[in-house]
Amino acid sequence: MFHQPIEAPSTALVRPVRLTVMQGQARVSGDPRVELTTVLGSCIACCLFDATSNVGGMNHFLLAEPKGGRGVDEHYGAYLMEVLINEMLAYGATRPAMRAHLYGGANMHSGMTRIGSANAAFATAFLEQERIPLVRSSLGGNQARRVDFRPARGQARLRLVDDTVAPQPIERPAATRGDVELF
Numbered sequence: 001m002f003h004q005p006i007e008a009p010s011t012a013l014v015r016p017v018r019l020t021v022m023q024g025q026a027r028v029s030g031d032p033r034v035e036l037t038t039v040l041g042s043c044i045a046c047c048l049f050d051a052t053s054n055v056g057g058m059n060h061f062l063l064a065e066p067k068g069g070r071g072v073d074e075h076y077g078a079y080l081m082e083v084l085i086n087e088m089l090a091y092g093a094t095r096p097a098m099r100a101h102l103y104g105g106a107n108m109h110s111g112m113t114r115i116g117s118a119n120a121a122f123a124t125a126f127l128e129q130e131r132i133p134l135v136r137s138s139l140g141g142n143q144a145r146r147v148d149f150r151p152a153r154g155q156a157r158l159r160l161v162d163d164t165v166a167p168q169p170i171e172r173p174a175a176t177r178g179d180v181e182l183f
Contacts, residue, residue: 016150021045021060024074028057028087032152039161040104041144042116044077044123047101048084048132049154050093056151057091059084063115064122077119081126098132101156103147105139116140 021027021038029036036058038045049056061077074080088098105120120139127134136156138145144161 021058023060023062024080026057026059026080026084026087027151028055028084028091029151030055030091032150034151036149036151037147039144039146041106041108042104042119044102044104044119044139045147045149046077046081046084046123046127047103047147047149047151047154047156048088048093048098049151050088050097051099051154052094052097053092054152055088055091055093056149056154057084057088058147058149058151061119064119077122077126081123081130085130085132095130095132099135099154100127100132101149102127102134102137102139103145103156103158106141106143106145108142108144110142 015033016035017031017033018035018037019027021036023043027036030053032054036047038058038060040060043060043062045058045060047056047058059080061080062075063077065076065078085095085098089095102120102123105116105123107114107116117140124134138158146159146161148157149155
């Protein structure tokens with residue numbers, strides 16, 4: 001079921017047009033038939049909407065900010081958050097009316113760098129700095145998420161992806177002395 005933070009327009013969603021938002025992308029629409037979708041692990045999806053202009057959008061970023069002075073590109077939240085806001089403004093949204101949802105930021109593998117936590121902290125701080133209210137979020141944990149977002153209405157549906165759906169790692173026997181392991 002879609003979470004509906006605002007009164008929806010009376011136009012029923014007929015034959016939805018599903019658009020996948022991949023890593024490094026931002027998409028914006030005011031078409032009530034459009035549904036944006038993505039699957040997240042440690043990545044973050046920010047869904048913005050403006051209820052007064054019925055415009056919304058979603059981005060999907062892999063990492064928060066580059067390390068070591070490297071340039072910012074489409075894989076970083078520092079870039080894609082600005083792209084999403086600017087696209088929203090180009091479609092007629094106003095900054096004071098924007099509201100946000102944040103999803104993702106899971107730490108998928110124990111013992112590895114907590115990239116998901118860093119991404120979630122970045123996205124939350126970015127919205128606070130830009131004074132965009134966060135009205136809904138599902139961040140952290142260790143499960144992947146599937147997010148469907150109807151941008152013109154600000155409606156979102158979140159589903160956690162069960163670990164049994166993901167392929168399990170293949171255990172290979174340890175190489176003994178003199179054996180060669182090809183990979």
